Amino acid sequence: MEISETVVRVDPSFLQEVNQRSGQLIQLCYHCHKCTAGCPVAFAMDYGPDRVLRMIQFGLKEQVLGSSAIWICASCETCGTRCPNEIDIARIMDALRQITVEEGLPTKERNVLLFHKLFLSIVKRLGRMHEASLMALYMPLSRNLFSYIPIGVKMIVKGKIPLLPHRIKGSDEVKKIFERSG
Amino acid sequence: MRVSYYPGCSLHATAVEYDLSIRAVLQRLGVELTEVPDWNCCGASSAHSLNETLALALPARNLALAQEEGGDLVVPCAGCFSRLKMAEKVLREDPPKGGKIEKVVGFKYKGGFEVRSPLDLIGNLIGLERLHNMIQRPLSGLRLVAYYGCVLVRPPEVVQFEDPENPQLLNRLLQTLGAEPLEWSYATDCCGGNLALTRGDLAKILVTKLVSKAREAGAQAMATVCPLCHMNLEMRQEEMPLFYFTELMGLALGIEESKKWWGKHLIDPRPLLRTLGLTD
């Protein structure tokens, strides 16, 4: 086992912040690891969900928010469904991502954040998704310029990706929702 | 029966065959669909990753519109379904948070209607017996696995579906259609759909595993309920055809226009259907 960082003092304020945001009681976790055992993408995370909870318990805010785990989480909800202590870990992952974004902290998985931001910017403008616009924006910015072109073309040919965006009538209302949601 | 209908963005684009088949099948089963007018995107996984209020308010606007229509709200996309269910739960059970959402959207949640998946509507409200009686062309010989994915069944306290570890409704429905649903242990394992565009490498690993497990179980195809899973599974492999379950229903119910759906697939299912004599 690697023995790495040293915790000198526990700061419960981060725990409280995440608890409050996610509506969970992270201190109830007794670290049975069932979440990590069932997580489909834990193999790709720097810290499994269990470790993320542990680091929150320790108050290691920077490490948690800088982890790849919080962006790799696929929100599949397996962890929370099987957790014996009724901790909905997916909600915690949401909260951690939200804090990272709000505080403008650097992220390990840049593209995931980029994707979400672009996605929402389109919804804010149109009220709905427009896949062609999303891909046009995402591919160059994510430096994934060509990987999705063949499949994209195939879909356009099959009429599965409309080329022109559709703006809903109530797009102003949607914009207002965005603004009021902060 | 009259219900309102929230197709969601995918069904107007990448999952157009899901949209077409649902409309056709429900019409055949005597369900009148009214599309929620001027619906908006539910925010999908992006909103809940970045902004909780937004993640509840975007679906809540659709609930507000559906409330005016009356009748239960059918949401075929599992992703949208879970977001709308989540908003519904907050509006029903969490007055402080719900009140905030109502303010953001500018409406008052009155309730009196349920957000339902089409699987729930067909399997539980219409009933498989009724469906059975209407089958014209049993899908004999079609061996497939039912794939529920994640968010139709989880988190259980939000979606209020069956046992999230061992759901059976889709299997029973496929059986009703005359097909042969196979036992496998991956029916609710994640395909990585949320990472499809951002961490394609991970999605590829998960999809490959699912497809190989389905093949090991002896499946010729997979039946899906979610456009995000469906697309993710279709774009990362070329051997295992996929069907929205409503497409299979259309076929079994003898709906003529089902033929038009197959051309929309990225993996052409017609060779398989031909070997089974299910299409020309």
Add this chain to the structure above:
Amino acid sequence: MRKVGVFVCHCGNNIAGAVEVERVTEALRSYPGVAYSIDYLYVCSDPGQDLIKEAIAERDLDGVVVAACSPVMHETTFRRTVAAAGLNPYLCEVANIREQCSWVHRDDIERATLKATQIIETIVEKVRHDEPLLPLAMSLVRRALIIGGGIAGLQAASDIAAAGYGVILVEREEGVGGRMAQLSGTYLNFDSTVDLLREKIEAVTRNPHVTVLTRAQVEELGGYLGDFKVKVRRQGNDEEYEVGAIVVATGYELYPQEWLSEYGGERYPDVIDGLEFERMLSPTGPTGGEIRCPSDGRVPQEVVFVQCAGSRDPERGVAYCSKICCMYTAKQAMMYKMQVPQGQAYIFYIDIRALGKGYEEFTQRGMEEHRVLYLRGKVSKVFPQDGKMMVWGADTLSGKGVEVAADLVVLATPMVPSAGAFELARKLRVATDKHGFFSEAHPKLRPVESLTPGVYLAGACQAPKDIPEAVAQGSAAAAKVLSLFSQEKITHDPIVAVVDSELCAGCGICVEVCPYEAREIHPLTKIAVVKEVLCQGCGACLVACPNKASQLRNFTPTQVMAMIGALV
């Protein structure tokens, strides 16, 4: 006019920390009817009690108010004290200024002090109108009923019968022995449970004082401490028995595997629970003690034991720890290794709870001598693949995911109260906790008594426990019964309802509302009568009576009005 003495307790800091007891004492001194008022550090202590006795003698008190903790705690103590000083014990009352005052008003000494004064004043008013009462005498049948013929029930039966008292042992199954009879062996020493049990069973069945009723269940219970009337349904017939005390020893069963669907219990033949594995290990079991996969009879080469399969899991199972699983799993893994030395046993656990004498050493032995591999983590999913059972788990200690292709999976599912325990509890009028286990009178000091007089608890019906604990509890319950039976006479609290025959119209509402069946309409006079030994003084009849004919001794309307008067 009564002369009341008031004794205000500091309870160390418990009361004095929030209530200025000296001021309270001073205030009471001038209250009407109070002839004496004093404060003391611990009134419940010997010198504290002496203080009361002396005051009664010297000041000629004929009423006592002790302002202290809840009457549940010390009412008996202080009533005994005043009785020793020659005063009727029912002229002593406790004013609760701790739980209902000092403990809840820590932050406002001023108002806590005022409130304490007022509480005491109301109780002074009550004492001024209290009547001296005499305890009610009750009959005592010196025969015990034991419900459940498992190890705890057998132990209680044999200890009671050994003292020469009659015992009726009611067992639902064909034979006695309970769960222990299903087990392969005990932990620590692998002793045969069948042999150990035989000795206990013979001690019971050969004792002429014991009547064993198998395939029998308690159908109905009437009566009360010292004189219960029990209807037992045995093989279709109802039989009536009179007993003086009851020991409940109904044991446990296991949480249904099918409720843990991520583990696939009941769906897959090679996923079994702890008791099923015990039967497999047992020489008297279906495989004659050989370990075989139920699916195809092969000898399993890799066995995974899943602890906490539903325990410590408020979401999918039960919130509590099942206590015995750590140890029996260690035993099972060791027995497996003894039989299949080249096989591998894995145990998934969260905490190894080796709670008993020699238990820690035993689990250590499993790890060292038998190479049982302990993995710290909960299993996430179990499913079949290529004829094996795939187990997805983790080892938190290495931080790695673990996947085992097992031949057999044994789930240590939680202990839950046995079927029918809840209905039985209702018949016996005994409280159960939220999990359905019988509730003890006090978790520390009265572990084998229920709150219903004359009903005692033994074994796993009260909470998960292992054999030695169940045996100790069986004996402990027997001690309670023996103490009871050795009394020359038993008495009942006289704070019971009375009926004013002038006012009673015989409407019968009180008969309906009485939860203790302590009321009936007299066949001749047609008015309500109180069966005093059954009455628990709850007051339901007082509220229900439209004519105000029902009254509770020492809680009369005059008293209550006077108490309210002290407040307003």
Add this chain to the structure above:
Amino acid sequence: MVIGGGISGMQAALDIADSGYEVVLVERLPSIGGRMAQLSETFPTLDCAQCILTPRTVEVGHHEKIKLATYSEVEEVGGHLGDFRVKVRRKPAYVDWERCTGCGLCQEKCLWQVPSDFERGIGKRKAIYALSPQAVPNKPVIDREHCVYFQKEGKCGACAKFCPVEAIDFQQKEEIWEEQVGAIVVATGYDLYPMERLSEYGGGHYPDVIDSLQFERLLSASGPTAGEIRRPSDGAVPKEVVFVQCAGSRDPERGVAYCSQICCMYTAKQALLYKHKVHHGQAYVFYIDIRAGGKGYEEFVQRAMEEGVLYLRGKVSKIFPQNGKVMVWGADTLSGKRVEIAADLVVLATAILPSQGTSDLAEKLRIKIGESGFYEEAHPQVRPIESGAPGIYLAGAGQGPKDIPEAVAQGSAAAAKVLALFASEVPP
């Protein structure tokens, strides 16, 4: 005869006496109550230990069938089942208890203070003392070692001067007498593993590293700090407290091989009570396995976690003082991290040992002692109460570590054995 006046022995004595038989209760200390009298509040209900214990001690003290022989020890045992002859030796109290009223004046007037064993050395008592104001019997004894009258040949004598009933008797001698009894219940309880033997944890040299019974006294409303949590070195309220479980337990190398069974629960309770008293304080618990096996125990530990007690899985490696703090070096195996905490106070949950004199008494009684030094029962599963010697029964922690409800159940169970035995001689 019941040997040991702790909760288990008292329970046995009461159950036997309530059935009408005579009981002699022998207790080494001046008053009964045992370890429980030292405790603050009890898990999982957080009942005040003193509050639930006092009625019991009072009941025992007043019981007409119970003869209390406190400040006494068993000297010699002869005879057999049904007819034991036990010699009891009573130490001189130098106070005539017949005369003494327990007024406490002598303790007030005594000029000489020494660290109190009852307070585990963190509080003081006088050279003439009773264990607590609620002691049963509430009669003092003079500690000859520290009494100036004895040490300086007749000087002082303040207690005798002030005693209103002339109960002080400096000439009192020890007393030995014989009791004839039919059965014996052994309930001699436990001690804690001495901190001195845990040198990596400071071996008792650092004032702010204390054992769990000392912490109980700090928590207790009747303790030396009146229930306020103040660390021994400077009386400061500790902001960070580290609880070290398995300090000597589960450690065949440096301590004992067995698990002490109760530490997980009392530590959870102590950490929780600390949080209740010092709201902004942080409590850390180092553990290996959390062993919460009893009714409501698991939920109780979860409650402690919920209220902010941080559990760290790992054994502490070293404790040492630094800049007015106590440094704790440990690890958390769940995160694979090394942990270093600058604590204000460290509480060691030291192992439970059979109480001093257990093996001597076993020899006198001719009963067996097991590998770990506790009395050995006749069979670990089905005869946990019997000693193997006819007529001698075991109760409480002398047989192995156990918590209060188990000790009470065993006390009652031992009583049942005695009652059955007596009944077989004299039919009811």
